[in-house]
Each structure stands twice: as C-alpha cells, then as structure tokens.
Amino acid sequence: MYHEVLPDHLDIPSWLVVREARFRRQMRYLKRHFRILSMDAAVDYLATAANQVKARRPPAVITFDDGYAGNFSCALPVLRALQLPFTVYVSTAMVAGGGRFWHDRIIAALITAGRGNLSIQTSAGTLEYSGRARLDARRWAGIESILTRLKNLPPAEREVIADRLDQDLKVPALRMMTPAELHELSRDKLVTIGNHTHAHELLDQLDSERATATILRAQTLLEEWTGRRPVHFAYPNGNYVGETAALVKRLGMATAVTGNPRTWVEADSLFEIPRIGIGRFDNLNLFRARMCGLLQ
Numbered sequence: 001m002y003h004e005v006l007p008d009h010l011d012i013p014s015w016l017v018v019r020e021a022r023f024r025r026q027m028r029y030l031k032r033h034f035r036i037l038s039m040d041a042a043v044d045y046l047a048t049a050a051n052q053v054k055a056r057r058p059p060a061v062i063t064f065d066d067g068y069a070g071n072f073s074c075a076l077p078v079l080r081a082l083q084l085p086f087t088v089y090v091s092t093a094m095v096a097g098g099g100r101f102w103h104d105r106i107i108a109a110l111i112t113a114g115r116g117n118l119s120i121q122t123s124a125g126t127l128e129y130s131g132r133a134r135l136d137a138r139r140w141a142g143i144e145s146i147l148t149r150l151k152n153l154p155p156a157e158r159e160v161i162a163d164r165l166d167q168d169l170k171v172p173a174l175r176m177m178t179p180a181e182l183h184e185l186s187r188d189k190l191v192t193i194g195n196h197t198h199a200h201e202l203l204d205q206l207d208s209e210r211a212t213a214t215i216l217r218a219q220t221l222l223e224e225w226t227g228r229r230p231v232h233f234a235y236p237n238g239n240y241v242g243e244t245a246a247l248v249k250r251l252g253m254a255t256a257v258t259g260n261p262r263t264w265v266e267a268d269s270l271f272e273i274p275r276i277g278i279g280r281f282d283n284l285n286l287f288r289a290r291m292c293g294l295l296q
C-alpha cells in the first residue's frame, strides 16, 4: 500500500510520500522476487486452489490510495518501464475539486512549524506538538499521534482546524490528480482504478445510507472519467465494520482492501484484504523485511 511517489528533490517529509529513486529500487526488487498481479488476476489466482500450492515466486499486488498526482506523473513511468500492473484507489471529491485532504493540510502545517512547538485547540482539549525530534521518522511519529487524535473529532471541526493552521502555510503541498490526468492514467493496460469513496469518509462513522451514497457517487464519477465502473474498493483510513464489508459487496465490489498490516492468509475474506503499508522511511532493507512478513 503506497500513497504518493514524487521526485527526490521535493522535500516533503510526510510518510505518505516515497522518493522516486527509492520507489524504483523497491519495484525492481518486487519484479525479481514476486509475481506481480493485477487485482483481477489476484482474485482469479485465489479462486484456483491449485495455485496456492507453493509458487516459486509468491504473488503480490501493488496498490496506491487516494489519487495523488504523482501516481500519474512519477509512479506510472517507473511501473510502465518495468511492466508491473497496479491499482489506484481514488477518492473522487478531491480529484473533482482539485482540493486537498485535511490530513495533508495538517501534515504540511506541522512541517511548517519546523523545530518549534505548536498548540492546537480542539473541542476535545489542546493537542501539543513538538517538532524537536532530530530524526524524520521520530517527527513523523509526533505528527501521526496528532492525526490520530484529530480523527476522533467531527469532520467539520477537522476542516476548521486545517483552515486555521493553513493560514501561514509555505511548504510545497501535495496535489491530487485532475480528472484529465486520471483519465490518462486509466487508459494504460497496467492500471486498475478502484473506489475509495467520494470524500474519504471514515465508513465506521456513517450509517449505511450515507455510506452507500458516498460509494455510489464515487462510482458514477469514476465511470464518467475512465469509462469503467470499478469493482475493487479500499476502506478510507482502513476503517470498516462487518456491515461495511457486506455493503461494499452488495454495491457490486469484488474485493475490498484494508490497512491491516500483514500478508494475505488463506482464511482472509476478499472484503478484508490486508496490506503492507510502505512509506517514506522504508529503506530497501526495511522494505524487504516488510515484504517477507518479518515486520508485521
């Protein structure tokens, strides 16, 4: 599970953004040691019991969440050169509106705070952030703990907080694909476009009517932009409950991926597929350890 890949010189120290050179090395490693399948091919593979008897190279699927611009400008050329199929799960509101996710705005603001401290007032009390950690990975841990606590606030309040922090924002911001870029991306035979809801709602916080509405709205827009109706789904932020999985299935999906950080086992449901998250701080050794299931 990736989110974004961008050229090395863009210094965006967010876990979500993997450097291009590192990503290329990771993809070469995958190509050598795994059989990379599209999501459709993976479903077929799992349906055929005979396949599950020891493959020389274990199968793996490459996925991206959200629909960031670098999926098209940076990751696609790398994956095309290696002829590796991949799936991009798109949240359509951000693509339609050219907008930005609240969590990216918060990350950008905290990075702007630099090495200083920052207090964030919320209805659930004050969150204290300290940017003093020397390692990027440590600083990210501090950012992540702020994000985790903001996720428990009402969505409207998160936007207000992001607006407030945004006011003195001066770092390069992450950008989503435009509909035209998404259209171009989807034309490549290597690419599968999946549904990631319309506005990245956390589905365990919605009733089934609203969950249905956001998923179907994304279906309509993705079909309009790519000419195809997605059959693969990713739960935003990995949040789901049992009913969500049943709903996604009823709405015509063949699979749904989570953020449960481990490799697939035979008992797993196709609607609760685990994924190994890869981020900016994974060097090749960490990447290999994660792919071997050593760091689950």
Ligand SMILES: [Zn+2]
Pocket: 065, 066, 196, 200, 236, 237
């Ligand atoms: Zn997402």
